[in-house]
Amino acid sequence: MLAQFTNKLIGFVLTMLAAAVLVFVVLEVLPGDPALVMLGPDAQPDTLAALREQLGLNQPVVFRFLSWIAGMLWGDFGISYAYNVPVLGLVADRLAVTLPLALMAILITVVLALGLGVFAAANSQRLRGQLVMAFTQFGIAIPSFWFGLLLILLFAIHLGWFPAGGFPEWSKDPIASLHALVLPACALALVQAAILTRVTRSALLEVLHEDFVRTARAKGLTRREVLWRHALQNALVPIATVMGLQFASLVAGTIVIENVFALPGLGRLIFLAVEQRDLVVVRVIVVLLVGMVILMNYLVDIAYLFIDPRLRTRRA
Template identity: 55%
Template sequence: MIAYALRRLIGFAVTLLVAALVIFVLLDLLPGDPAQFILGINATPASVAQLRLQMGLDAPAYQRFLGWLGGMLQGDFGMSYTQRAPVAQLIWDRLGVTLPLAVFAMVISMVVGLPLGLLAARRRGKAIDTTIMVLAQTGVAIPNFWFGMLLVLVFAVGLRWLPPGGFTPWIEDSGLALRGLLLPSLALALPQASILARVMRTALVDVAGQDFIRTARAKGLTMDEALWRHGVRNALLPVLTILGLQFAYLVAGTIVVENVFYLPGLGKLIYTAILERDLILVRGATIILILAVTSTMLLTDIAYALVDPRLREGAQR
């Protein structure tokens, strides 16, 4: 197990390093001069050159990359060009919205998707199975931003139960903050719950044909009892992988939903920074998203090894 975890940690570090290099190179190759963009078209060449010097854009690319990388290792992500504030502080403030949004969406998708998948597998071939799978396919096909606008029309404009957008800070009113995240969480959770239902149903159907299920049936258990006692745990192995992928997607995929609901999260911050060509802020926020995604995948791999001893045995060999 230790060898398996060390291998995953090494892969985690290499992935972050390569991702940082790719982000830096791609943003550095973008056409246009950030200093010129900030000062405007009427700025004099002398003022542009002075701002480039202050921003460190006159240094060679490799020096800027190493300086950025070394600063991040020390917790210094640089200073935002446009907001005149530390990038680390801006990111930290926005994570208080993005992370709870992703967690709430994941909880909703699990609460809805897993029981529906279990129910569809237990009633395989019947009308309820077909209905659940049709609804799941529809949920996968519906864009979450469109579903979010539909939720606003129904629950905010029509019924007036929930706010249509915006966010109240947690320290001011946690109840209002939670209500503000409910609709965007539902919008994010719909396709994820649909995917979970389909994966859970497929995994249980595959498990139902295994020898240990037939043995359990031969001992007197019904199919429902055999699936519940012995099948669910084995079916959770592929579901666990999907959960890790989904949480990574939810953390990194909040940009559109946060803009639809006017949430001051990390996605909104990245969108604004791109429009303002604040490259140092875009780099810092993007690498944080990649860190969240890769960390989630690392934890998923370790959890998978804890559940499935075959991975631990393979690592030892």
């Protein structure tokens, strides 16, 4: 099992390195002159020369890449061109919004999907089970930003239960901060919960025809115990796989949702950085978001070893 952990960790590091190379090449090499991209075609030659010197563009490409990687490993992400502040502090402030939002959306997704998926599988031949499947079709069809606007219209404008946008600082009022994340988290979670519900139902229906389920029923276990203690546990591998894939969609969705709800998170920051041509910030945030997705998939691979004991006995 230790060898499996080691191999997966090596794969994670190599994937992160490949992602960093790709991001660096796309943002620093392919545009031709990043300083010209940031300042625009009307920039003065002396201004361009000063920015190239500031960004180290006069140095060889390989040296610039190694310096960038070494700087990130030591916590030096550079200075933002638009904000003129260290990128590390800028990103850390925005992560305090995006990370709780993503965790809340994942929690809502898992609770809804597992509950509705098990219910739909247990009632697959009944009307209520079909109604759950109709709900999932509705959830998949509606874009998250449109659902967010509907939530604002109903719960913020008409009912006044939640704020329509903005985000108070955690240090001032943590309860109000969590309150402000409820609607955007629900908007993010709807599509993912609908997809995961269908996957959970399909995985459970396949497992419910296995011999061990009939044996458990023959021993006198109730249908609820068979579903939650035996069938669901054996259906978790495909469910966990989809959850790992969904995290990438959820991260991408934060860029839109944070703009809909005017949340000062990473999604809104990268949107503004692209608009202001701040390639220093764009580069760091893209690598961070890619790293989060790769890390989630690595954790899912590790989770397989605990979900299915048979995988621990196989050679890595």
